[in-house]
Amino acid sequence: MREVAIIGVGMNDRWGELWEKSLRDLYVEAALRAIDDAGVDHIDSMYVACMSSGLFTGQEHVSSLLADYLGVAPIPAVRVESACASGGNALRLGWLEVASGASDLVLVGGVEKMTDVDGSQATLALAAASDFEWEAFNGVTFPGLYAMMARRHMHEFGTTPEQLAAASVKNHHNGTMNPVAQFQMEITVETVLNSVLVADPLHILDCSPVTDGAAAVILCPADQAKKFNSQPVKIAASAVATDAMALHSRESLVTIGSAKAAAEKAYKQAGVGPGEIDLAEVHDCFTISEICLVEDLGFTEKGKGGEFTESGATALDGRIPVNTSGGLKSKGHPVGATGVAQAIEVYKQLRGEAGKRQVKGAKRGLCHNMGGSGGTSAVHILEVM
Amino acid sequence: MSGIVGWGSSVPKYRIKVEEIARQWGEDPESFKKGLMLREKSVPGPDQDTITISVEAARYALQRASYVDPGEIGAIYIGSESHPYAVKPSGVTVAEAIGMQPDFHTADLEFACKAGSQGMFLAWSLVDSGRMKYAFGIGADTSQGAPANALEYSASAGGAAFLFGREKVVAEVIETHSYATDTPDFWRREHEFYPQHGGRFTGEPAYFHHLLSCARIVMEKAGMKPSDFAYAVFHMPNGKFPMRAGKILGFKKEQIEPGWVVPILGNTYSGASPMGLAATLDIAKPGERILMVSFGSGAGSDGFVFETTSELPALQDKAPKLRAQLADDPIYLTYGQYAAFRGKIRV
Amino acid sequence: MTVARIWRERGRRYRLEAARCKGCGKVFFPGRLVCDKCGSREFEEIRLSDKGKILTYTVIRVPPPAHTYETPYAVAIVELEGGGRITAMVADCDPEKLEIGQNVRVVFRKISQDGEKGIKFYGYKVVPA
Structure with missing residues (x-):
């Protein structure tokens, strides 16, 4: 297997409710920027991460549509869907294709156009990431699943609503320094706790938003990377793991088993441990997921995620800065694009290009992207070359 | 001997008081309380209908006649003015829910408020004639009463199921x-x-x-x-x-x-x-x-x-009694909640 | 087609038909073709108990289209006596008064429907016991 590097990245100017842009506009804009950023004159293959273009826009078969509009047909293009982990899973497939020697220049893009449906339809589309017949059919929504994890985490470990809110407050703070972020505003613990309840105990400010957006990266073999880019970033590990689809079928309601399994593989691949990670982008679709993930990725012990977050350990100047981009909460969560954008944030941090939110001397970063209520996790470890 | 071998009743948890309906329409509640001797009525939850009420009543009947294999029940008749479908039998859903095998006869009956007793008559007749070992007769309704009409003070929801047989008869x-x-x-x-x-x-x-x-x-x-x-x-x-x-x-x-x-x-x-x-x-x-x-x-x-018969007492406590269900912590609704539950608010 | 999709699950939704692995005893709801714990493909058909305990719950305040007019409503993960877990709506309760560990009973209810003209979907919910 060859080593693989990221040599170019692209996103839209700013994520959010992008009323004037269609799914294809969003994707092609980000993909062209990645191609230009890498300075490549062609790509060999493309992976498109997209969770639910069908339910959100009525359009399927977007791999071909987007290859066509990006002007790269007839190259092979594949859509990757694993709910909110589509981006991470696509990145792994792109990495595999380059690592295997099958292709040299692979574009991995992610996109979601979510605002063409109303809130209730969006709720339904996202609920399709659960075990539809045995969870969503019985009235549970996506926030509802995470709310049940939160309630159980509070019950087992004494985690408080304030500790959950601390993750959101920190991510909003980081987002104020990210020009791409959908919500560039500071909030307080009180604002979170006083915001409207979505699914008890989760308030609206515990939840990531509905977002339009796209992100793309260009991968190439590490030994060719410097031809295109003076500061490429190496993919030191790429791992994906799955778990029981329905939350009620999991061994534990408060442990994200897929994250543990993927992280374990990734740490082994990169030959490092959680203590050697300088920063992490984790899948904070809800505050409780960030609390569980800092535990399950090994940054703190099981049950201590709330306390750890509240202590500032995951702040920009903390022991392990988490979600420097603002996370899904503040940057926005265009589902298919999220996993790709996480890699872009780490890429920027490792190149020292993160502006005011720069983590000083960052050499190694981890991205964790999750699908459903934890049915899929993708973990990547990126390193400076 | 033939007759009832098991019985069960089911009443929704929700209630509305006569005063609350009268308040809505500017009527004098006393005329309904004294004149019609009504205090409150049951209201079906948005997830309850004749089928769900029949299932609960039938399950309680089988809980009492616990020795009965549902596969031996040859017929199930449900009388109601509020079968959930105009065309599609309620009986098949109830039969599947209580574990009856496909070899049974069923009919949804209608004769205003005596549809339930018609089902009981048919079920008993089939059992008494020896044609079937067991048969169910059920009366259940989520009754309709137009807003502001006198019927609105009384039309309520509930049902009872009677399993008929020839052995271990309780009545x-x-x-x-x-x-x-x-x-x-x-x-x-x-x-x-x-x-x-x-x-x-x-x-x-x-x-x-x-x-x-x-x-x-x-x-x-x-x-x-x-x-x-x-x-x-x-x-x-x-x-x-x-x-x-x-x-x-x-x-x-x-x-x-x-x-x-x-x-x-x-x-x-x-x-x-x-x-x-x-x-x-x-x-x-x-x-x-x-x-x-x-x-x-x-x-x-x-x-x-x-x-x-002497078989009766042993079965009485094997399932919730109707008056116990009525007394079990009812949830009182406002007229607005009631109207929403009953589909009286058009959306 | 909605009709067939709903129809084929009626045994599970109406009667909680489930499977117990003959290899290791793990209970599956719904049943499966292969056990994820021991790999066995031999199962015994069972029916889950109608009594259980709440492991965790939430109150849904932003509903999907099927439940727009029922909010707020509670949903719980319930561990049933003798094994098997379900996610189910909690009916006939004050959602503010639910607790982890609370006893519940499985009931047969209408879950939703295919619009005003389509079929009605029946299945299980739980109520405080």
């Missing part, structure tokens, strides 16, 4: 009689949501004529008189009618009261007299006689004479 059927004429006192046309009625015409020529005639004939056929009965259950469109019918026939209040659940339940239409019977079986002792006479607008009555 033997001694005699039956049915009596009907073409009397249009109450009706609902296709595609109409709420029934219409003939006002005071629903009383003398309809309810009283049919119910009293049927009661007299079935007692005569059985060679019995009111004093031969420990209990009497008459259809309960309100609190007043059954009491008055009983008085005319020569029954005492004490014979009627055990099954007289209407003041705190309302009129469950097809479920009404079956639920009165269920409440009576809940507390009856062996060797007691029960007269039950239903009434369905349109109009007709079914009369049954039952005699309880």
Whole structure:
């Protein structure tokens, strides 16, 4: 297997409710920027991460549509869907294709156009990431699943609503320094706790938003990377793991088993441990997921995620800065694009290009992207070359 | 011997008080409380209908007759004015839910408020004739009453299920009689949501004529008189009618009261007299006689004479009794919540 | 097609038909073709108990289209006696008064429907016991 590097990245100017842009506009804009950023004159293959273009826009078969509009047909293009982990899973497939020697220049893009449906339809589309017949059919929504994890985490470990809110407050703070972020505003613990309840105990400010957006990266073999880019970033590990689809079928309601399994593989691949990670982008679709993930990725012990977050350990100047981009909460969560954008944030941090939110001397970063209520996790470890 | 081998009743958790409905329409609640002897009525939750109520009542009946293999039940008849579908049987859903095997006969029955007793008559007849080992007769409704109409104070939800058999009978059927004429006192046309009625015409020529005639004939056929009965259950469109019918026939209040659940339940239409019977079986002792006479607008009555057996007491506590269900922490609704639950708010 | 999709699950939704692995005893609801714990493909058909305990719950305040007019409503993960877990709506309750560990009973209810003209979907919910 060859080593693989990221040599170019692209996103839209700013994520959010992008009323004037269609799914294809969003994707092609980000993909062209990645191609230009890498300075490549062609790509060999493309992976498109997209969770639910069908339910959100009525359009399927977007791999071909987007290859066509990006002007790269007839190259092979594949859509990757694993709910909110589509981006991470696509990145792994792109990495595999380059690592295997099958292709040299692979574009991995992610996109979601979510605002063409109303809130209730969006709720339904996202609920399709659960075990539809045995969870969503019985009235549970996506926030509802995470709310049940939160309630159980509070019950087992004494985690408080304030500790959950601390993750959101920190991510909003980081987002104020990210020009791409959908919500560039500071909030307080009180604002979170006083915001409207979505699914008890989760308030609206515990939840990531509905977002339009796209992100793309260009991968190439590490030994060719410097031809295109003076500061490429190496993919030191790429791992994906799955778990029981329905939350009620999991061994534990408060442990994200897929994250543990993927992280374990990734740490082994990169030959490092959680203590050697300088920063992490984790899948904070809800505050409780960030609390569980800092535990399950090994940054703190099981049950201590709330306390750890509240202590500032995951702040920009903390022991392990988490979600420097603002996370899904503040940057926005265009589902298919999220996993790709996480890699872009780490890429920027490792190149020292993160502006005011720069983590000083960052050499190694981890991205964790999750699908459903934890049915899929993708973990990547990126390193400076 | 043939008769009831298991029974169960089901009532929704929600209630609305007469005062709350009267407040909505600027009426005097006392006229309904005193005049019709109604205090509150049950309201089905948004997830309840004739099918779900029938399932719960039938499951309780099987909980009592726990030795019965549902695969041996040969028929299930559900009488209701509110079958969830205009075309598609309620009986098949209930049968599947209680684990009956596909070898059964079913029909959704309709005859205003006597549809439930019709189901009981059919089920018992099939069992008595030896054609089937067990058969279910169920009366259940989520009754409709138009906003601001007098019916709105009484139309409620609930049901009772009776499993008939020939062994381990808890209440033997001694005699039956049915009596009907073409009397249009109450009706609902296709595609109409709420029934219409003939006002005071629903009383003398309809309810009283049919119910009293049927009661007299079935007692005569059985060679019995009111004093031969420990209990009497008459259809309960309100609190007043059954009491008055009983008085005319020569029954005492004490014979009627055990099954007289209407003041705190309302009129469950097809479920009404079956639920009165269920409440009576809940507390009856062996060797007691029960007269039950239903009434369905349109109009007709079914009369049954039952005699309880020594098998009865052992089954009484094996499933929730109706009065215990009625007393179990009801949830009171505002008129607004009630209107939303009953689909009276158009969206 | 909605009709077939709903129809084929009726045994599970109406009667909680489930499977117990003959290899290791793990209970599956719905049943499966292969056990994820021991790999066995031999199962015994069972029915889950109608009694259980709430492991966790939430109150849904932003509903999907099927439940727009029922909010707020509670949903719980319930561990049933003798094994098997379900996610189910909690009916007939004050959602504010639910607790982890609370006893519940499985009931048969209408879950939703295919619009005003389509079929009605029946299944299980739980109520406080």
